[in-house]
Amino acid sequence: MALNGLNAEQLQAALAPIGHNLIIASAGTGKTSTIVGRITHLLRSGVEPNRILLLTFTNKAAGEMIARLERYFPKDVVSKIEAGTFHAVGYRWLKAKNANVILKQPNELKTLFKSIYEKYNFSSANTDVSPFSALYLYDLYSLYQNASLELFEDWFLESYPDHQPFINLYLAVIDGFESEKISYGFVSFNDLLLRTIDEVKTNPMDFYEILVDEYQDTNTLQSSLVDAMNPNSLFCVGDYDQSIYAFNGANIENISTFSTRYKGASVFTLATNYRSTASILSLANRVIEHNPRIYPKQLKVGKEGKDLSPRLLAYHELFEQYHAIAHSIKTSHIPSNDIAVIFRNNSSADGVEAMLRELGIPCKRKGGSSFFDAREVKFLLDFLSLIANQKDIMAFLHIFEYGRGVGAATAKEFYQALVHFGDGSFKRGLYAPIKTDIPKTTSHLTQAGLFGDEELTPTNQKSLLASHPIGRHPKATPENMEFFSSYLELMKSLYDEKNPAKMVRKIVASKLYSTIVDQLSTARARAKNGEVDSSNKTQASERIYQKAKLFLELSSHYKELIRFLNAMILGGNELTQGDGVNLLTVHASKGLEFTEVYVVDLMEGRFPNTKLMSRGGDLDEERRLFYVAVTRAKEKLYLSMASYDKNKKIDFKPSCFLYEARMLKGEEMKETKEK
DNA sequence: CGGTTAGGGGTTTTT
């Protein structure tokens, strides 16, 4: 049984009486085992599995715990446990209530927000202060939603009183954003939680116990969701030294005030670290000691065996560093899946990846940026999003911007014309227009008579379009109408299709997609002198179809289009691509462990990231990030830095954490001066 | 004059 493997302190926590329990679990102290043990204990005590809710920070973590429970309990019991991230669980409940939820990617929502922001004139305010940019305001608004239950105005002016002259403009932008978001049918991550709270308040839940993993990174919005559910019992597991999501409103006070918020709360501490060697732990502790203590904490070393001292790797130049690390990894006897390169900023990843590739070492990165940000994948997502939500004008714009000579403005007119043809319905306007007059436009251009032009399009397209009123749109040109008819042809072939994978297969095989692949691969194969290398182009196009294949594979697990799309937004960047050495940001490394770890780019400015600190972050948080990074290592830890970036011509000073870790002596600090 | 497109500069972290 899962409980047999626990040590005394873990067992005591796992068997805690029902009530409000906080488990302070330092890095590597068997947090996961304790949670699995706790659920084991609950199930063995006769608690119905569907009255257990396990909230984790990533869906992967939830999956791992569920998988471990399946070793001890029948699958049909374990599958009844509610488990997942706050967002995933909330989404599941709303979906069960038939709520109409169509998630939209944060970047898209930012673009929408910005477009509304730009309608307002901020220069009219009588002040020397310059207004926040649209994107900064968006981030603040999102932070507010996660961090505060007050009115935006109150929360905002507390921190930025000098922006008082803009407050009404800011509020108007936010109002406009909220209403436009609703009219397009979009739901943000934050909306998901807000709506879940509403749902839980109107239809109370009856959980016996809620377990919250990574409790130090829950924010006010999330903790108010937990409170709204009002469970009999709470089991929160966290470590304040690993709180690294302040930018998302993570509220360290959720931990520090736990015993005062919940009367009669019990606090347990897991202090024996089984993950790392004594010297890695003592390094981590030397650094984190510089942060204020909330609860006393003394780590005991539980690991036995050889103990290699952490090593400092210092190089002159950035790429020399990446190259040396790649070389060190190549000569390592550790399997590459057990090796990680960890960095503060994603910008470090490209250099490391390039050097590893040069030496033929496979590596994997978190899928998010590389996969879903790829334009060929975005196109597929946009195409499907518009089918799932015909009000999604943003998706339409992205699709039609691939049409030659079509930009956002023209695409928007086309969309509006189509909605007009369908008397309010985009799809009707596309498939079976009931109005054929062209709505009035802002354009003064009138290029009539494009139809009947002999060089126009192949005959079948012509007949496709001949019956469609969009061809008479003043912005219609032979090129963009050819694009349109490819689009229409594909849409018609998907008219009755409901299965996501079948849809994806048809899209990828379509003429429209091949047009896009051609555009993208041509652009990618174009050298600086403008020439297109045909073998490069073939390669680029192969890579695109490879991604499309992966996308198809992902879609095959879903029966409903909307569910597939939402799942891609909700858990999309949790999937890792490929096999090999792990390239991770510190944030992404949370909860993971590796035999050999390289923490790279340990220079002032990069790690700690001083740019962020000037924007409200603080050194304590950066120090926690460092702590998280080094405590991922089980046996070998390398701390690495470079003193110069030849591309940007920047000199670097070593990170203050290298001094705090006593990998560098204080005197050297004075010697390393800025030039 | 509005819109498109090409080219140069810059990049935080996540659900």
Place this chain on the structure above:
DNA sequence: CCCCTAACCG
């Protein structure tokens, strides 16, 4: 790779 700016096109 994405965003912004400036030149270009109709």
